[in-house]
Amino acid sequence: MTKTILTSRAAAVGGRDGKVSSDDNVINLDLVMPGTKGKEDIPTSNPEQLFAAGYAACFDGAYNLMARQAKKRVETRTNSEVSLLQDEADNGVKIAAKLVVEVVGVSQEEAEELLEKAHGFCPYSKATRGNIDVDLSVKVVDALSE
Template sequence: MPYEAVNETVYTIAATAKGGRTGQVKSEDGVVDLPLGKPGSTSSPKANPETLFAAGYAACFNGALNLVASNEGLDTSESTVTADVTFGKTDSGFGLAVAIEAAIPGVDEAKAQELVEKAHEVCPYSKATRGNIDVTVTGRPA
């Protein structure tokens, strides 16, 4: 799908980070105000950019799933979406990959997969990452 410019603003939010991966991040509305830590710390786990990206992608994808399902007369409000974000080395530095799994009550495996593939087409996070990072989507009955 080609690039689509935003032609009507619905919502804008800003967040400011200081100190990089071991600093602090705060949204302008104060809803997010977190100390950051490097990934993999087990002694004192803290949020990191991958944590925040996973949370945002999972929430956005779940909204897209509910939208496409409601267009088909299905209620997926009890579905859950997990975005598993991987940070790793690439040939040119570092990169991300995402595996999305949706557990959808009341549908069979084929319908669950069909719904997540449709959600992947309309989810703004999916659109933003398409062609830039590896993203896999899997739907399963809950």
């Protein structure tokens, strides 16, 4: 039997025009349909934005772990885009992700090797593999911008 390492809990009410909250209330957001705005004084989000944030955080952690295992000292920023695309197969909607890692401290070749290792390790990458289009790239930079 597989050992559970962590369980996070959240609930949604009202779908894409509702509300989402975590069991500890750290996440407590109104949701709006993509492309629409909520009330001015209430922060809003959508499932794609939440998925993009989770994937970016998970992948950035995996990239840094792979760098540490390779005894490389790096600084990184992982930028994530999650898009809804028209699915021509059934005239519905599908999801796609794009991750761009900015890295300081290694060569472009080393950065690309770490990218592939991170993609093999990251739980979000494992969950999406073969299910959605994921576009990965990495670029070496002199310093991370604000």
